[in-house]
Amino acid sequence: MPSPGAKLSHSSPFCKGGPTMPSIFSYQSAEVDWCEGNFERLTVIAEYYNTLSISNVSFFVLSPALVYLNQQYRQQRALPLYFFSGLLFCVGIFSMYFHMTLSYVGQLLDELSILWTLAVAYSFWYPRVYFPRFIKSRKHFFWLSGVTTVIITTLMSFVKPAFNAYALNCIAFHLLYLTWCELKKCNDKRVHRTAAAMVLCWVLAISSWISDRWLCGLWQSINFPYFHSFWHVLIAMSLLYCCPLVVYFDVNYEMPSFKPKLGYWPSDSWPVVVPYIALEEPYKQC
Template identity: 80%
Template sequence: MPSVFSYLSSEIDWCEGNFKRSAVIAEYYNTISNVSFFILSPALLYLNRQYCKQRTFPLYFVCALLVCVGIFSSYFHMTLSYVGQLLDELSILWALAAAYSFWYPKVYFPRCIKSRKHFFWLSGVITVVSTFLSFMKPALNAYVLNCIAFHLLYLTRKELKKCNDKRVHRTAKIMIMWWVLAITSWISDRWLCGLWQMINFPYFHSFWHVLIAMSLLYCCPLVIYFDVTYEMPSFKPKLEYWPSDSWPVAVPYVELEQSHKQC
């Protein structure tokens, strides 16, 4: 029986050919495309530094977990090992759990949850149980994790109904555009592999890594915006764009202004 650390011991094998461009990297482009996560975290921290000064721990912690996602995803695609697959998927699960724990609006808490502390415990229990369940049928883990995006889209829709800020709506639309492109790439690589191999272009999973990072680059400032609205009433959040509003492609970030006024 092969070791769980062995190359190709995972049930999952993406469309890109194995060891085509390197003797030690199973899926070359799927591995190197994870550099997007190493760029994402420092970009979020730098652009949203005003928020970090007020609430230091949440964004730093989530960004550290996103770096772990990049590390473990690189390891998985380099080896296609069973352990690599689980580390990749569990790092995503725990990053999502941390984001929910810190930023899930209190107005959506279950009625039995009376405080953020209780919600932390609920999130922790669910995450630990989900971690153990992930060992039962690892081939399904990626599908379950992707389904969480639909809940995030549902929450975004509910928040947008309360907000008339055009920049918020613009950012949400761009975030959804990147997510649609990302999930289309993921599904294409998973379900249409034969087609892409026929035309010698089996690289859509590497596109997924870059596109989902782009989606998160827009998602995180939105989450921060609503967190300031709910949790920091002495500030008014304002979405700005780097390097400039006039650029056709610009990255959003949150500035904090005194004298909060409801969106």
């Protein structure tokens, strides 16, 4: 079995032949290789835990959970929620494919699916009060987000795919800044508690990502190279708290006739809960 991080002499268990340039679809043709050992459990799956464990299943659970729990919001603004949830589902699929093959195409699909999911989220939910001065409408902001994503991030993926992993984590800082700006305007203790849980999960997630990337030798020495799997789970949990916050602020800005209320599933009394947004009855119009 190849050691973690080593490249095979041929790119796939299914590809035999001489030392030719590997196909972009070939096993282990990606620029990155995570700390988990390759092909240790199955000969057709490069990174077993990053592919089949709960780490990627979490994305498949997150997507329908957002749609189901936020039923009232979905009735008012179905397109953003369905679109975003569908892209999250794609993130899970492409992440599984990437970690199964460690192929160049898998790496591109994995990173681009995340980039486009963020672009869609920004396009639908970025508050108008933060628009640049030259943007006059949501339609113009859609075009700005789309063009920026295509020209800068998507094309950059083909030049240097590994760069996007760091760019994606930098975007998180902007999201945290926006959350902080909105929390200063909000007195709802549930919103602040949910934001704190989101930040905690994100800090643990990014710590796991950095640990797997930079301290791989240490984790291999103690036979515990699974921190990238923890990253998947923790970032999905962070999104589980982040998305209701985004919806909460969106209702405040875009649906002034409704008042958002943060609820907890299955019950407020449970120690571990999933937040969602309920809409109180519309205010009476004068």
